[in-house]
Amino acid sequence: MKTSNYYSVTLLHWYDRHHRELPWRITPVAAKAGFFANPYHVWLSEVMLQQTTVQAVKPYFAKFLSLWPKVEDLAAAPSGDVMAAWAGLGYYARARNLKKCAEAVANEHGGIFPDTEAGLKALPGIGDYTAAAVAAIAFNRQAAVMDGNVERVISRLFTIDAPLPGSKPQMKAKVAELTPSDRPGDFAQAMMDLGATICTPKRPACALCPFNSHCLALAKDDPERFPVKAPKKTKPVRVGAAFVAVTPDGEILLRRRIETGLLGGMTEVPTTAWTARIDGGTTPDHAPFPGDWQACGQIVHVFTHFELRLAVYRLSHEKIDTEGGDWWEPVTNLEAQALPTVMKKAIVQAIPLAFSKL
DNA sequence: CAAACGTGGCT
DNA sequence: TAGCCAAGTTT
Incomplete structure (x- = not known):
């Protein structure tokens, strides 16, 4: 050579x-x-x-x-x-x-x-x-x-x-x-x-x-x-809802996403099914459990191939038994969790001081 | 092979 | 600001 x-x-x-x-x-x-x-x-x-x-x-x-x-x-x-x-x-x-x-x-x-x-x-x-x-x-x-x-x-x-x-x-x-x-x-x-x-x-x-x-x-x-590239496709918009449940002790309900696909294996707050090429619901009907869920605005997050708009809801609630691998996590320990940015945004929308060191 | 797959910085 | 872009891989 x-x-x-x-x-x-x-x-x-x-x-x-x-x-x-x-x-x-x-x-x-x-x-x-x-x-x-x-x-x-x-x-x-x-x-x-x-x-x-x-x-x-x-x-x-x-x-x-x-x-x-x-x-x-x-x-x-x-x-x-x-x-x-x-x-x-x-x-x-x-x-x-x-x-x-x-x-x-x-x-x-x-x-x-x-x-x-x-x-x-x-x-x-x-x-x-x-x-x-x-x-x-x-x-x-x-x-x-x-x-x-x-x-x-x-x-x-x-x-x-x-x-x-x-x-x-x-x-x-x-x-x-x-x-x-x-x-x-x-x-x-x-x-x-x-x-x-x-x-x-x-x-x-x-x-x-x-x-x-x-x-x-x-x-x-x-x-x-240069380099010459193929034209890009337009990004679709998907909508859904995220649910932040907080106990009087300051714990919030989390769960782990399935291992494959978008944000696979990462931690999230309960959401509607916005991943599956279909829009999830944006109302509290789809919450993980019934209650007086308070709307606290919307977050927008741009992924590589679509834009996501999540309605965020908050509920103060006594700790209830979890199912299917969900768990309650102290808000003071969120930094140690495998939370992707979109989920941090949703949590901050519901609890503005969630990630501040106070 | 085209589509899925995150995020933050820069213009 | 809306879009582009960054030391790509997997299916």
């Missing part, structure tokens, strides 16, 4: 001077000296970074390493603890697969991550991108790493007019062609850093780009036009 090329040499030179320093990385100097990043750290960060910003990931990454310093610790953790720690980061299937993957590595691979793309991709929650990224970054394998940043850089450099996602194979071939055998991990991270800091979706800083003399989009087109 070709060792290097104009693009890899140029980009790695830029990366040596302009790389971002991130908690899960080692420096280019250390990498060139033969050190390797911790595969557990690289894997954990890559999963968290799927469709998620660096800024959002940083505190979660620190929290996870603090709670579970090694992959065996994560494998041994109760899944409820993992879901609670992930709460707020979104795409909760990632957390469920994270746990499964940790168990597989700990129990079937002796606590050692596979060091090949194929071996990594066989694990839960690791797809094309993550397998290549971990192989390249943690094991210095010559893997072609392509994420949204790389798609943007490549599509602009070579003015790829075909729309995504159909053009992925073509772009992946380009990335494979450019990825050097020397420092493939740094090359991958450099492509992503370039996309994140210079070759940005809007108003790219072409004047600062190491490729500005070779970029076809800059030379003869509009860089912002």
Whole structure:
């Protein structure tokens, strides 16, 4: 395989001077000296970074390493603890697969991550991108790493007019062609850093780009036009109701959602069935038990593929026996629960001080 | 293969 | 502000 090329040499030179320093990385100097990043750290960060910003990931990454310093610790953790720690980061299937993957590595691979793309991709929650990224970054394998940043850089450099996602194979071939055998991990991270800091979706800083003399989009087109994407569909609106029952002792009624689908395995207050492609009712008829439910406004939450409007109701009520895995939780302990953001919003709508430290 | 799957920040 | 976007994977 070709060792290097104009693009890899140029980009790695830029990366040596302009790389971002991130908690899960080692420096280019250390990498060139033969050190390797911790595969557990690289894997954990890559999963968290799927469709998620660096800024959002940083505190979660620190929290996870603090709670579970090694992959065996994560494998041994109760899944409820993992879901609670992930709460707020979104795409909760990632957390469920994270746990499964940790168990597989700990129990079937002796606590050692596979060091090949194929071996990594066989694990839960690791797809094309993550397998290549971990192989390249943690094991210095010559893997072609392509994420949204790389798609943007490549599509602009070579003015790829075909729309995504159909053009992925073509772009992946380009990335494979450019990825050097020397420092493939740094090359991958450099492509992503370039996309994140210079070759940005809007108003790219072409004047600062190491490729500005070779970029076809800059030379003869509009860089912002790339990558070309299929048009988006409009978001439907769904409605439903959420019910916040509070006891005189300050406990509220919670339950756990089923393991699959939207917010799978996460905790919620009782709601109408708004998930199942149908609108749930918005009236207190659908409450978990009868009572003088007080309307306390509406919350709006935007998911990836629909907008949800939930009517929120509150009821002060003596604690009653629960059924089917529901339970009463002290309001003072809500922070420790696996509550997704939409549920925190609903609770705050009913109990404005629920999450304040008073 | 198209659709499902969260959230917060930025323009 | 309404929409776009972020280190994608699974079904």
